Amino acid sequence: MPALPPRVIALDGDDTLWHNEAMFSTSYAEFRDLLLRHSDLDQATIDERLLLVERRNLVTYGYGIKGFTLSMIETALELTEGRIPGIAIETLVQRGRAMLAHPVELIDGAVEVIETLRERDHEVWLITKGDLFDQESKIARSGLADLFHRIEIVSEKDDATYRRLLDRHGVDPADFAMAGNSLKSDVLPVAALGGQGFHVPYHTTWAHEMVSGPIPYPYTELASLRELPSALGSR
Amino acid sequence: MPALPPRVIALDGDDTLWHNEAMFSTSYAEFRDLLLRHSDLDQATIDERLLLVERRNLVTYGYGIKGFTLSMIETALELTEGRIPGIAIETLVQRGRAMLAHPVELIDGAVEVIETLRERDHEVWLITKGDLFDQESKIARSGLADLFHRIEIVSEKDDATYRRLLDRHGVDPADFAMAGNSLKSDVLPVAALGGQGFHVPYHTTWAHEMVSGPIPYPYTELASLRELPSALGSR
Structure with missing residues (x-):
């Protein structure tokens, strides 16, 4: 029998839910x-x-x-x-x-994917990195804020950050998945903790987010955000 | 019989715990x-x-x-x-x-006051406003981080912000006090919600934080941070 999909699904913001x-x-x-x-x-x-x-x-x-x-x-x-x-x-x-002041343009499928995850009784988080004021402004303008059970704006996305968030909210890494466009920030640190990482590449990647060398943890590569719900399976 | 002092005491950072x-x-x-x-x-x-x-x-x-x-x-x-x-x-x-990169210089009595509040079984929070990256860096350099039960960095300190924080952590406003140097950001919004506000003036106040007109809520004026524990009374 396959394992149940994780209860908590977190999504990245920039270049995952909206263009940046x-x-x-x-x-x-x-x-x-x-x-x-x-x-x-x-x-x-x-x-x-x-x-x-x-x-x-x-x-x-x-x-x-x-x-x-x-x-x-x-x-x-x-x-x-x-x-x-x-x-x-x-x-x-x-x-x-x-x-x-740039308009926030959503990535294709952003609303539908979040709604599908909610309908399947996942707890859906937004975990986004960057400037607090700018990120809050973008989240407000995205129109997505009310769709999330939890929104976390962090200054860095590394193992310690994810560990702290999961500890604070009592979530077992095995019950946690994160999807985003950055292997370095969204996928690898979550996979390192024992959570599921889903990589949804954006067509360009900031040089600073590039990862070199082999990837030491298993993760799932998706062609688009729309593939996330079926890749997770049903609860 | 006087009411018990509030369980949760929150302190402001800039110009309350350290010079800014x-x-x-x-x-x-x-x-x-x-x-x-x-x-x-x-x-x-x-x-x-x-x-x-x-x-x-x-x-x-x-x-x-x-x-x-x-x-x-x-x-x-x-x-x-x-x-x-x-x-x-x-x-x-x-x-x-x-x-x-400016060194973080603590306000006189900062460590002792936090330690006294902890010894009296208060839950002690830091609620600071500003740039996420800069505030995290200052908190780290202040050496105070481990003394707080909770640290919240927010982009604005208004009624809605305090309401959201108290709701999220299940704290009744009647069981909450906030001390800081800004009437506008630290004292009035907390008093408006029914919490206790303690004003600890700094010798200069940024023009943007000035309040004009009469103050519509009761609050307590302290001459220095060191007066906070006795002003709260014992639990």
């Missing part, structure tokens, strides 16, 4: 164009430096758009040795504001 | 000096504009140092019509980084 990375890709493109106009550098140098500064700043700023905006400004100043004009810095500040 | 506003005052002074060097404006105009931009941006950035840094950059660009040199913008970015 596309907005960052646009910002990368706009940053590149701006720096091409204000320097003699080539595209690759500009892209690489922004990525490097962004990574270097994670330890200082954490995840999120405000930190990314500060990283764009810092990179622009570094690459031009402080010579980029104020009006260009203003463009970057405005780009950050535009990202924060 | 002093660091912002220093940033205001450095911003003023920088703009005096790069414009013909007077001190008052510079201070007022930064405060105005900061307030205007709360709805976009929320509370915290990253948003404040972006507000400093935006104000500098506005006040100089984009003419401030890149090197000055870099100074502002660095000022933000310095704030994020």
Whole structure:
């Protein structure tokens, strides 16, 4: 007899339930164009430096758009040795504001999948990583907030984070599954604790979320979010 | 017979358990000096504009140092019509980084008060407002984390926030007290729900946290954090 599906199903937000990375890709493109106009550098140098500064700043700023905006400004100043004009810095500040106000566009099937999981008596959680204020705003604008039994916004998604959440709410890892687009943040730490990890790739992955080397835990790869309910089976 | 003191005592972080506003005052002074060097404006105009931009941006950035840094950059660009040199913008970015790395200096009596409350069998919570990543970092550096039974980081402290926290943890407002330096964020919303509010003023108050008009709920004013245990009485 197959084991029952886990009672608690958690879903990631950015690039799992709603589009996010596309907005960052646009910002990368706009940053590149701006720096091409204000320097003699080539595209690759500009892209690489922004990525490097962004990574270097994670330890200082954490995840999120405000930190990314500060990283764009810092990179622009570094690459031009402080010579980029104020009006260009203003463009970057405005780009950050535009990202924060960007409409939340749901991933295909998001509402239906959550509703199906609820109908099957799962407890459905949202576990999302990033800036508290920005994530709360996005969750509100997504229209999904009332569909979740629990919403957790965390600053990092590692083994310790999931362990703490499960302990706090008295959930056995064997009774827990997490689905998301990041192997590093959504799938591997949950699989490491003995929960079920479901990987739902987004068409682009932020370089910082890339995993290298073999994957040491079993997990399930899905082609789309819509496959999640049948992959879990019935309770 | 007097009523028992409340079971759950919550404390605010910034300017209640550790110094915070002093660091912002220093940033205001450095911003003023920088703009005096790069414009013909007077001190008052510079201070007022930064405060105005900061307030205007709360709805976009929320509370915290990253948003404040972006507000400093935006104000500098506005006040100089984009003419401030890149090197000055870099100074502002660095000022933000310095704030994020600033040592956490505890308010006199912080540890002793928490320990006394614990010895008297209170459940002691920390409820702090602001940027998730920055607050987690400060809590870790404060050395106080292990002394709390519960730590909650929220994006806003209003009636709805406290109501949600108390509901979630099954605490009756009559069994709840909150102590902090902000009438607006720590005292009034708790008193409005029927909990006990203790106001522990800090020597400076951020303009945004000022309350105008009469206070419609009873609360207790303390001269210092050290007075809290005796003001609560014994359980």
